[in-house]
Amino acid sequence: MCGIVGYLGTKPAYEILTQGLHRLEYRGYDSSGVAIENDGGEMHVYKSQGKVSNLEAAVDGKPHDGTLGIAHTRWATHGIPNDINAHPHVSDDGRIALVHNGTIENYAVLHEALAGHGCKFTSETDTEVLVQLIEYIRLTNDCTLADAVREALGQVIGAFAIAVIERDNPDLLIAARRSSPLVIGIGDGETFIASDATPIVGYTDKVVYLGDDEMALIRRNEPLEVISLNDGSHPGLDIQTLRLSVEQLEKGGYDTFMLKEIFEQPDTLRDCLRGRITADGNRVILSGVLDNKERFLNANRIVIVACGTSWHAALIGKRLIQDMCALPVEVEYASEFRYGSPFITDRDIVIAISQSGETADTLAAIELAKSKGAFVYGICNVVGASIPRATDSGTYIHVGPEIGVASTKAFTGQVTVLTLLALCAGQLRGTISQQQVTAIAGELLRIPDILRQVLKLDDAIREMSRIFTYARNFLYLGRGYNYPTALEGALKLKEISYIHAEGYPAAEMKHGPIALIDKDMPSVIIAPSDSLYDKIVSNVQQVKSRGGHVIAITNTGNEDMRKLADYCLEIPRVMECLTPIVASVPLQLLAYYVAHYKGCDVDQPRNLAKSVTVE
Numbered sequence: 001m002c003g004i005v006g007y008l009g010t011k012p013a014y015e016i017l018t019q020g021l022h023r024l025e026y027r028g029y030d031s032s033g034v035a036i037e038n039d040g041g042e043m044h045v046y047k048s049q050g051k052v053s054n055l056e057a058a059v060d061g062k063p064h065d066g067t068l069g070i071a072h073t074r075w076a077t078h079g080i081p082n083d084i085n086a087h088p089h090v091s092d093d094g095r096i097a098l099v100h101n102g103t104i105e106n107y108a109v110l111h112e113a114l115a116g117h118g119c120k121f122t123s124e125t126d127t128e129v130l131v132q133l134i135e136y137i138r139l140t141n142d143c144t145l146a147d148a149v150r151e152a153l154g155q156v157i158g159a160f161a162i163a164v165i166e167r168d169n170p171d172l173l174i175a176a177r178r179s180s181p182l183v184i185g186i187g188d189g190e191t192f193i194a195s196d197a198t199p200i201v202g203y204t205d206k207v208v209y210l211g212d213d214e215m216a217l218i219r220r221n222e223p224l225e226v227i228s229l230n231d232g233s234h235p236g237l238d239i240q241t242l243r244l245s246v247e248q249l250e251k252g253g254y255d256t257f258m259l260k261e262i263f264e265q266p267d268t269l270r271d272c273l274r275g276r277i278t279a280d281g282n283r284v285i286l287s288g289v290l291d292n293k294e295r296f297l298n299a300n301r302i303v304i305v306a307c308g309t310s311w312h313a314a315l316i317g318k319r320l321i322q323d324m325c326a327l328p329v330e331v332e333y334a335s336e337f338r339y340g341s342p343f344i345t346d347r348d349i350v351i352a353i354s355q356s357g358e359t360a361d362t363l364a365a366i367e368l369a370k371s372k373g374a375f376v377y378g379i380c381n382v383v384g385a386s387i388p389r390a391t392d393s394g395t396y397i398h399v400g401p402e403i404g405v406a407s408t409k410a411f412t413g414q415v416t417v418l419t420l421l422a423l424c425a426g427q428l429r430g431t432i433s434q435q436q437v438t439a440i441a442g443e444l445l446r447i448p449d450i451l452r453q454v455l456k457l458d459d460a461i462r463e464m465s466r467i468f469t470y471a472r473n474f475l476y477l478g479r480g481y482n483y484p485t486a487l488e489g490a491l492k493l494k495e496i497s498y499i500h501a502e503g504y505p506a507a508e509m510k511h512g513p514i515a516l517i518d519k520d521m522p523s524v525i526i527a528p529s530d531s532l533y534d535k536i537v538s539n540v541q542q543v544k545s546r547g548g549h550v551i552a553i554t555n556t557g558n559e560d561m562r563k564l565a566d567y568c569l570e571i572p573r574v575m576e577c578l579t580p581i582v583a584s585v586p587l588q589l590l591a592y593y594v595a596h597y598k599g600c601d602v603d604q605p606r607n608l609a610k611s612v613t614v615e
């Protein structure tokens with residue numbers, strides 16, 4: 001949570017920092033701030049509640065020149081979102097400014113000790129404790145800023161990515177991290193730091209991902225120095241090339257990132273599939289699986305850990321892997337797994353799914369699984385993020401940056417990769433016939449074109465959605481492969497429209513939720529012509545006979561459903577195991593347009609953040 005940016009170079013820092021904040025706003029957007037230092041060592045700090053545009057309005061007309069600066073966009077953990085709690089936080093003597101992403105777990109103990117030394121606090125945040133501690137160490141030890149930062153971080157328990165500057169020192173920017181991500185961009189005479197690579201794109205393609213417990217000393221006209229916080233040693237610099245373009249970060253003519261990302265899915269799934277199915281369509285090549293053949297041959301069990309939408313993808317993955325690999329699969333919320341004393345052995349494969357690759361609970365689950373000897377496999381979108389670096393092997397979904405807070409193209413990418421993984425491992429284990437592999441792989445390759453047809457429902461869904469803005473509750477029902485699709489549809493609606501929505505396995509309706517049904521509670525029922533179609537039809541009838549309205553997702557030309565349901569969204573028929581990918585797209589559009597007509601901020605819904613790097 002929270003986004004940080006820093007710059008030391010030759011250009012005006014303010015524009016670079018605020019542009020970077022806009023790109024990081026998906027990480028949190030309840031307040032933001034910037035500290036700029038001019039070449040004479042004078043420092044100006046500005047903070048503002050709300051989005052980055054509020055900060056820009058607040059700074060307008062005030063001094064903000066300088067080629068060194070740090071900035072922050074916040075998602076509150078300690079203290080309400082307001083100007084005072086916004087970052088940067090400044091030390092008592094006004095000398096040191098600091099931005100922080102993460103949580104300092106022992107902040108209360110440190111706060112008490114510092115207050116005992118006469119230190120005064122102005123905010124309710126955990127972060128302010130850290131800047132005051134740095135100042136205290138700096139003054140009592142009469143040491144350099146770098147030494148004080150290192151010493152202070154040694155006393156901190158928790159997660160942090162920080163950037164620090166000090167007044168009268170316009171040639172030094174310090175950054176450090178533990179558990180929270182930090183990328184350093186190395187340009188020509190300029191250096192950038194950021195929570196992810198997006199603020200750096202367009203300036204340089206040379207990046208270093210700062211490692212855990214490392215501190216970077218960025219000095220004007222000097223090479224980057226990275227120091228281990230633990231022993232002061234200098235780990236080697238692994239300079240990588242960034243493969244992201246500015247165009248990939250922009251809205252491309254759509255009103256919102258979310259709509260753009262929904263419409264990108266035919267292309268993103270093509271990218272996701274590229275090179276992973278042989279030209280003859282007979283084999284699936286996932287190097288993460290094939291390079292670890294013995295692990296997949298000897299596995300006793302697969303456990304999938306994830307959060308939110310990625311957890312829904314995991315539920316679909318469970319069925320795919322069980323059906324194709326004849327292996328038991330369990331799915332756990334990463335947050336429950338990490339504290340649940342899970343029974344894991346070295347014959348287990350733990351698959352961690354995460355779009356961002358930074359989700360704190362998923363990262364902690366990975367560490368726990370590794371400590372128990374499991375082989376950990378990551379499915380991630382953001383290249384170079386913490387999760388792909390923490391796992392033993394894995395597969396990127398390659399769907400490009402997902403900026404909208406509500407996950408759409410990442411979900412279909414995750415399900416696509418899970419399908420490929422099940423096919424590849426099933427083929428390796430001899431638990432799926434060649435005929436099935438060829439049929440499923442062939443249909444997978446047709447999915448991008450099928451999604452193009454599904455997206456033609458856009459006008460119909462837009463029209464229909466206007467009608468449903470009145471609803472305060474929605475029920476989403478699905479069975480088999482599409483029970484998780486129902487969960488995901490419900491999550492999308494509640495996240496962006498603030499309408500309460502419940503996803504249920506359709507047959508469970510009669511065990512309780514049926515009591516809720518009336519004319520004011522629409523039900524979205526996923527009813528493709530699959531092995532459970534007849535059962536789902538009776539659920540539709542049960543809703544209708546209680547006065548409920550039904551929006552059915554069914555296959556093209558289903559006359560019977562047209563008679564039964566109030567609204568039919570017709571999608572092309574595909575193999576049962578691939579229906580979640582196809583059926584989830586109209587659900588994304590439905591959620592989108594309902595939220596749109598309710599006037600909600602679709603890309604940045606209230607209280608949410610794209611990357612949940614706190615517990």
Ligand code: M6R
Nearest residue numbers: 308309310354355356359406407
């Ligand atoms: O980056 P991750 O996939 O690990 O994120 C997990 C969840 O926080 C995420 O899917 C969240 O539920 C989204 N807002 C869903 O749209």
